[in-house]
Amino acid sequence: MTQSAAEREIDRLLTLHPKGFDLSLERIRRLLSRLGDPQKRLPPVIHIAGTNGKGSAAAFSRAILEAAGLSVHVHTSPHLVNWHERYRIGQKGGGKLVADDVLADAVGRVAEANAGESITVFEILTAVTFVLFSEHPADVCVIEVGLGGRFDATNVIERPAVSLIMPVSMDHEAYLGDRVELIAAEKAGIIKPGVPVVIGQQESTTALDVILDVAERLDAPAMVYAQDYFGFGENGRMVYQDDSGLMDLPPPRLVGRHQFANAAAAIAAVRTAGFTVSESAVADAMGRVEWPGRMQRLVSGALVDLAPGGSEVWLDGGHNPGAGAVIAEYLAEQEERFPRPVFMIAGMISTKDQFGYFQAFEGLVRHVFTVPVGMSDAGVPANELALRAEAAGLSAEPMASVSNALSLLRETWDPTEPAPRILIGGSLYLAGEVLRENGTPPV
The missing domain is CATH 3.90.190.20 (Mur ligase, C-terminal domain)
Known part of the structure; x- marks a missing residue:
């Protein structure tokens, strides 16, 4: 199969730099500084961490915002088939995966700025996210954490519009710790002082307590699933409720009972980020949302x-x-x-x-x-x-x-x-x- 220009650029980087994770923010901050700190020139950011449900929350957030007529940049990882899936460039009428020549150019510029210094490929590709999203106008960015939160390369975003933490459970123990409270502390690392945080459905009260402790310490207003907002199935419909009232919605297109809670977290995050979305836009989003490779x-x-x-x-x-x-x-x-x-x-x-x-x-x-x-x-x-x-x-x-x-x-x-x-x-x-x-x- 013939490789695209972007794939050739990334494959070249894979031969020069480690493929894995080396959790630290020093290298990417150095690189971003050389690039003129593009992460400081982004539209409002919805920053998403968690063990499960991050991708679904990103997909719901994008669908809701686009149904409201907004243009939405979306960064997710990993990709399933092509590297381009990690970068959806926002435009009116619906975002598109980044064009190959645009991605190849951005990867080349970021690699040149790094000048062969020690760095992981994931950090380079995250810097590419900030370059692309700062150079293309959009109304909002939805950015998914790659691994953990505190030392994830996306966590150079200094003041997102909202932090969203989805369900936390055991995973990536070699990097994040072998107890759920340790993993929760890493995920809670995306919470910023004074920035509101929406907390998705948590099976572990220990994880929830850790996240709330971090939010309280940083004076970050917390909106908690099943306490401050709700989402559940009833009579073949989805009911969403928060302090602003109740929405009667179609069931999410993504299957599984857990997707009601994931959808609710996204609705809460979009609203908390300051975006006004009508009930009809949210209803439209529930029927159009897509997330490949997940049921x-x-x-x-x-x-x-x-x-x-x-x-x-x-x-x-x-x-x-x-x-x-x-x-x-x-x-x-x-x-x-x-x-x-x-x-x-x-x-x-x-x-x-x-x-x-x-x-x-x-x-x-x-x-x-x-x-x-x-x-x-x-x-x-x-x-x-x-x-x-x-x-x-x-x-x-x-x-x-x-x-x-x-x-x-x-x-x-x-x-x-x-x-x-x-x-x-x-x-x-x-x-x-x-x-x-x-x-x-x-x-």
Whole structure:
């Protein structure tokens, strides 16, 4: 496959600088200073941290703001198929992924300014975010944290319009700590003195207490889910409520009960940031919101064609026990309403809690096919991953690829049974591979 100009620039950087994370703000501050501090010339920023739900909150925020007629820059990470997905350039009528020549030029200028000094590629790509978003006019920026918060490269934003902290749970323990209160403290590092913070639904009261302690210490007004604002399903609708009143909305297009809380957090963040959005705009946003690779129904494509006829094929990049729990909850609800045999095709990387992820699906999934994750050097071999799934109480066997697993299902399927419900998941790297191979990359 022919590489684009931006991909060639980034690949060159990957040979020169570390791919991983080295949590510090010194290097990116030095680089941004050389670039004229573009992070100080941004439109108002909604800054989002959390373990799960960051991407959904960014997608809801963008949809709400665009439905209100605003232009919205959006930075998310990681990407699924192409680097360009990390940079959505705002424009009236809906933002577009950055053009390849524009991205290649920005990457080249940032790399030149760095002049070969020690830095991580993620820090360079974050500096690219600030360059792009400062050079293209827009009404608002939605910026997702890459890892943690306190020392994440995006945390050079000195005064966002609002900080948004989504659900916090165990993940990235090697970088953030092995207790939920340590992880919560890192996420709460995006809170700035006097800047309001919206706190999404937290399963852990310990995490919530840590975040609130930081907010109080910094005199940052806090708006807490289930205390200051609410979002829930009722009679096939979504109800949102805060001190300003109640909204009766369509259910979010993103599936799963947890998306009601994610949508509510985004509504609260947009309002707290000072943007006036009508109920009709929010309603419109609930029906148009998109977030690829997160409980995404694949309805066509090269891989879908390999599955047994009539199958439901779902793709989700969630990769920790918290994500496993919300995916399993949605599948269990579907199983009650529309019973089908449930199968899983899973690939994971070694830094994730594989046992904890699989445990959520015990008693729900009939069989797991484990596959390699080709896009990551840290992919767990399929035979080892099958053993982890079995230890969590699941029936499992290794396969060479997603396409092999789907083909085997098709060849061995009993036509007297309902067509299966198939979840492909366990890794954002795997989600990217699947979207590429299926021919349905994000746009």
